[in-house]
Every structure is written in structure tokens, then in C-alpha cells.
Amino acid sequence: MSKRPTILMSGCTQEAGAEFDDFSLSLSMNYPRAVEAGGGLPWLAPCLPGRNFVAEAVGRADGVLLTGGEDIDPKRYTRKLPPAVAATVQAAHPDRDAFEWMLLEEVRRQRKPLLCICRGHQLLNVALGGTLFADIRLQLPRAQNHCRTDKKDRVVHEVHCAAGSLMARIAGQDRLGVNSSHHQAVARIAQPLRATAVSKDGIVESMELAPGAKGLLPFLLSVQFHPERLFARHAGHLELFRVFVRACRLKAVK
Numbered sequence: 409m410s411k412r413p414t415i416l417m418s419g420c421t422q423e424a425g426a427e428f429d430d431f432s433l434s435l436s437m438n439y440p441r442a443v444e445a446g447g448g449l450p451w452l453a454p455c456l457p458g459r460n461f462v463a464e465a466v467g468r469a470d471g472v473l474l475t476g477g478e479d480i481d482p483k484r485y486t487r488k489l490p491p492a493v494a495a496t497v498q499a500a501h502p503d504r505d506a507f508e509w510m511l512l513e514e515v516r517r518q519r520k521p522l523l524c525i526c527r528g529h530q531l532l533n534v535a536l537g538g539t540l541f542a543d544i545r546l547q548l549p550r551a552q553n554h555c556r557t558d559k560k561d562r563v564v565h566e567v568h569c570a571a572g573s574l575m576a577r578i579a580g581q582d583r584l585g586v587n588s589s590h591h592q593a594v595a596r597i598a599q600p601l602r603a604t605a606v607s608k609d610g611i612v613e614s615m616e617l618a619p620g621a622k623g624l625l626p627f628l629l630s631v632q633f634h635p636e637r638l639f640a641r642h643a644g645h646l647e648l649f650r651v652f653v654r655a656c657r658l659k660a661v662k
Contacts, residue, residue: 412449413470413656418508419452420477421501439475442636446649457506466514471521471656474508474528479592481505482542485534489542496543509535521655524630526590532630536598544593551609560589561637567613573604574629575614578651579644586633600624627655
């Protein structure tokens with residue numbers, strides 16, 4: 409039996425966790441289950457924003473998965489938000505922002521396969537120089553309701569996948585049904601990236617490296633939706649994890 413590639417996953421921080429109400433680390437079990445179903449060995453890394461720690465962690469991993477969770481500190485992508493918009497932001501603990509920022513820097517330096525989901529999708533864009541809509545409802549009032557947390561484990565709308573993209577190959581067609589549980593979205597796309605799936609109202613649902621930036625990483629896919637909540641019932645979402653883990657396996661044997 410071949411060795412499964414190790415997938416480093418980032419996690420959420422909790423001010424008061426289950427043990428003694430300590431500052432803690434947490435992550436939905438849907439992520440490791442999806443990684444394992446795709447053929448990988450999931451590994452949850454603590455949010456310790458030290459450069460030596462992050463460099464060693466990425467070095468020991470065969471691929472990295474940035475997960476969902478709280479909002480990114482708006483100071484990382486804008487000087488000031490309108491007060492009504494700022495009031496909707498639930499920022500993550502500063503250690504998480506700093507840790508995942510360092511993770512992205514090390515992933516690029518060490519050229520490891522990268523999958524980004526929801527918050528991770530947004531953080532990738534910001535770290536590479538892009539911006540966000542801090543609240544879709546207030547800043548894009550004509551957009552559909554993307555914060556369908558009442559149906560977080562169900563398909564609620566379709567996305568259109570760009571012809572020839574990795575996302576289209578994963579879906580096996582030009583459309584994919586997705587869930588939707590976010591109130592923020594990618595605005596200006598960072599230069600190394602391109603949108604490869606969009607919803608009918610124009611929200612960027614997946615990004616990949618632009619043709620001129622293909623050599624930046626051996627594999628990069630970021631998605632706004634949550635495939636880890638759909639993989640058990642929808643083949644396209646399981647295929648997403650299989651393709652990612654396959655890229656990690658190829659990186660591991662080189």
C-alpha cells in the first residue's frame with residue numbers, strides 16, 4: 409500500500425475551547441473526512457505564527473489546505489470600510505491571519521500544492537494583492553443571497569466553469585451545483601490569478617493561476633463554496649479532493 413500524502417490543514421481559533429475554556433484550535437471534521445476520502449492523510453496544524461515553525465510544517469507536508477472560518481482583518485485589503493459594512497465583519501484572531509499569511513508565503517517558496525476553501529479562497533486573493541467585498545448584501549445589493557447557512561450541506565445554486573479550466577475538468581462539464589454560506593467575496597482579483605467559476609450574479613466562485621503564472625505552484629485551486637460538506641453525495645466535490653491529493657502525491661515522489 410502506497411504512503412498517503414500528508415495534507416496540512418489550517419484551523420480556527422477559539423477564545424474559550426472545550427478544555428478549561430482555554431484559547432483553543434478547532435476545525436469541522438468535514439475537512440479531514442474529505443481529505444481522507446480523497447486519499448490523503450489530514451494533519452491539523454496549530455495557529456502558531458512563527459516563521460521557523462511554519463517553514464518546517466510546510467516542509468513536512470505534501471500539500472496545504474486553507475480552510476473556512478472567520479473574516480480576514482479588513483486592514484489587510486482596505487484602508488477603511490463604511491461603518492455599516494465594518495459592523496458586519498467578524499474578524500479572526502490575529503494569530504490565525506498571521507499564521508495563514510506565513511503559510512501562503514512558505515507554500516509559494518517551497519512550491520507545494522495548495523487548495524483554498526471559503527476564507528482560504530479570500531485570504532489567497534488578499535495575500536497576492538487582491539481585494540474583497542466585505543459584505544455582499546450591503547456592497548452588492550443586486551446579488552443573490554449567498555449566506556445560506558440554513559442549507560450549508562445542500563446545493564443551493566450553480567456556478568459556471570470556464571472552458572478548459574481545472575474546475576471544469578473536475579466538474580466534468582461547464583456547470584457545478586454548490587452550497588453557499590459566505591457573506592464576503594472576492595472583489596478585485598490578484599494579478600497571478602483568474603476566475604474559473606462564477607455564479608449567475610458574477611460572484612467569483614473559484615480561482616486558478618492565470619496562464620502566465622502556471623509555474624508559480626505545481627497545483628492551485630481556490631473555491632468560495634464548501635466541497636467538504638458535499639463530497640459524500642456529489643461526485644464532482646469528491647473529485648475535487650481526489651485531484652488535489654493526486655497533485656500532492658506527485659509532489660511527494662519528486
